[in-house]
């Protein structure tokens with residue numbers, strides 16, 4: 001009978017190893033809802049961040065079920081090893097190329113030449129059109145996306161459209177039309193020279209509609225150095241008309257700018273009312289069953305990931321990256337722990353048998369029960 005115990009132990013050992021390595025989490029993010037009355041669909045009317053919860057009265061798409069931004073709950077993201085690093089091309093611009101920087105009343109926007117493109121990480125190719133920022137006020141942060149409920153100081157969006165369409169305007173109404181790259185901005189110890197290329201001109205565009213031509217620079221410097229780790233989901237423009245045509249990429253790595261730079265970002269611009277242009281972010285939108293993919297393994301200690309028999313659609317493990325090996329360590333730890341327990345148990349059985357030949361052998365279910373207990377208390 002005890003000979004049958006070993007295969008069972010090995011089987012459980014394998015199962016435990018898999019669970020410890022961080023398999024696929026559950027996808028429901030349980031984000032907060034912002035219900036809107038049915039939209040009148042007038043379109044093209046002016047909008048402001050003050051009435052951001054009533055946008056759908058004029059722009060019916062703002063009431064949809066695939067809206068952005070969202071809160072990204074890392075434990076509920078789905079690790080997808082086939083998501084490759086984002087590849088940018090043509091992002092390094094010579095100073096001789098002039099770019100238009102504009103205060104459009106909602107944000108500061110830098111127009112980008114069409115030579116900038118996303119050439120990897122997405123299934124299709126996208127051309128850049130524009131980048132802009134979202135920020136808070138001196139009293140609080142203002143990123144649009146949040147991670148585990150945490151709002152970052154600010155957020156950059158680099159807007160691209162699918163090259164299969166002739167223009168951004170045409171692309172923006174098609175489900176596969178747009179790709180936006182987003183990254184968080186946080187306060188760091190020094191000035192960021194790339195962000196300085198934009199921020200040093202903020203005082204020239206204080207009023208809505210003002211614009212200035214700025215020298216080209218390496219636009220990629222505004223995005224994280226690490227383009228391998230990101231989240232991806234299907235969403236929308238975060239301003240009216242809120243078209244649900246954006247494949248979002250939100251990077252895991254944040255950008256750092258100095259405190260002075262952050263202050264400049266937050267306090268320089270005014271909106272159409274002549275008031276400080278601040279808190280230009282939209283509130284979190286409901287997930288409505290959407291999945292959020294992650295190109296990297298996120299947490300390992302979520303209780304949802306421990307039970308055996310997890311999602312069968314779990315993506316295969318990939319160990320090409322060096323920074324996420326906590327799962328491997330955990331797997332080995334669980335394995336060793338289990339092996340020790342199993343051996344001790346086997347020893348115990350043998351002892352019992354030699355002491356009392358008549359003793360009933362333990363059943364399979366008893367062995368499994370012991371294993372499960374070990375796992376839950378580990």
Ligand SMILES: *[C@@H]1O[C@H](CO)[C@@H](O)[C@H](O)[C@H]1NC(C)=O
Pocket residue numbers: 232233234290291292293
């Ligand atoms: C986004 O939508 C496309 C097209 O409907 C779909 O193939 C893809 O799986 C979706 N992505 C996610 C992360 O759900």
Ligand SMILES: *[C@@H]1O[C@H](CO)[C@@H](O)[C@H](O)[C@H]1NC(C)=O
Pocket residue numbers: 147184251252253254297298299
């Ligand atoms: C990036 O990933 C690390 C490790 O999983 C995590 O601690 C951090 O909160 C993540 N940050 C963002 C912005 O996703």
Ligand SMILES: [Zn+2]
Pocket residue numbers: 132133134157238
């Ligand atoms: Zn934006």
